[in-house]
Amino acid sequence: MKTPPSGPDTTHEHAVGWLRNAVVSGDLVPGQRVRQEEIAERIGVSVAPVREALRVLEGEGQLVYRPRRGYFVAELNIDDLIEIYELRQVLEERAARCALAELDDEVIERMARAADDCSAFAEAGDVTRQLDANRRFHFALFEAEENRHTVRLIRLLWDSTEAYRAMYYNVPRERRAVDQSHRRILGLVRARDPDRLIDELDAHRARALATLGKILARSGDSTA
DSSP: OOOOOSSHHHHHHHHHHHHHHHHHHTSSOTTOEEOHHHHHHHHTOOHHHHHHHHHHHHHHTSEEEETTTEEEEOOOOHHHHHHHHHHHHHHHHHHHHHHHTTOOHHHHHHHHHHHHHHHHHHHHTOHHHHHHHHHHHHHHHHOOGGGHHHHHHHHHHHHHTHHHHHHHHTSHHHHHHHHHHHHHHHHHHHHTOHHHHHHHHHHHHHHHHHHHHHHHHHTTOTTO
């Protein structure tokens, strides 16, 4: 059993972080039941912060609660993914166009560092850390002052598909393709070219969706 962190806020945050990482890493897979007592024992905290953490992830769409059965890692079918990616397309275009005119050198440098991290973690095969770097890369672009509500919605959509994004990143050629796309996106941000930037973001998203469709079809998960 791990030594638990001290303080109620810390234990709650620890439980949330552990659960998110377990979903991303594939330690918890779509459709799997999440038993709060087992999680509490595994990470060395009481059941109460784990129960609160489960509710947080349920609110993000990463878990679902089934009465009298408990919590399960959310499952999505390809139609769900298509709807989510179509919503992301609308919101992310708005966010990128609003942010692009305001981006300063500090934000672009943050994007560049995140892209470098993403590349390094791809080479190392570290999917969890590459996913984190990928998120930092994209949200550095989106998070302009006037995008507060738009970014909140984008974040919810990203959270709801994190387990599926991990599936995508577990394909080595797709990890390399992500790195190449990030370089193109960064170049278009530096060039302040909104139309080509939106085209590249759309292509980046479309490739991920197409790959996930193939993965779900191969696994017989068309109704997952």
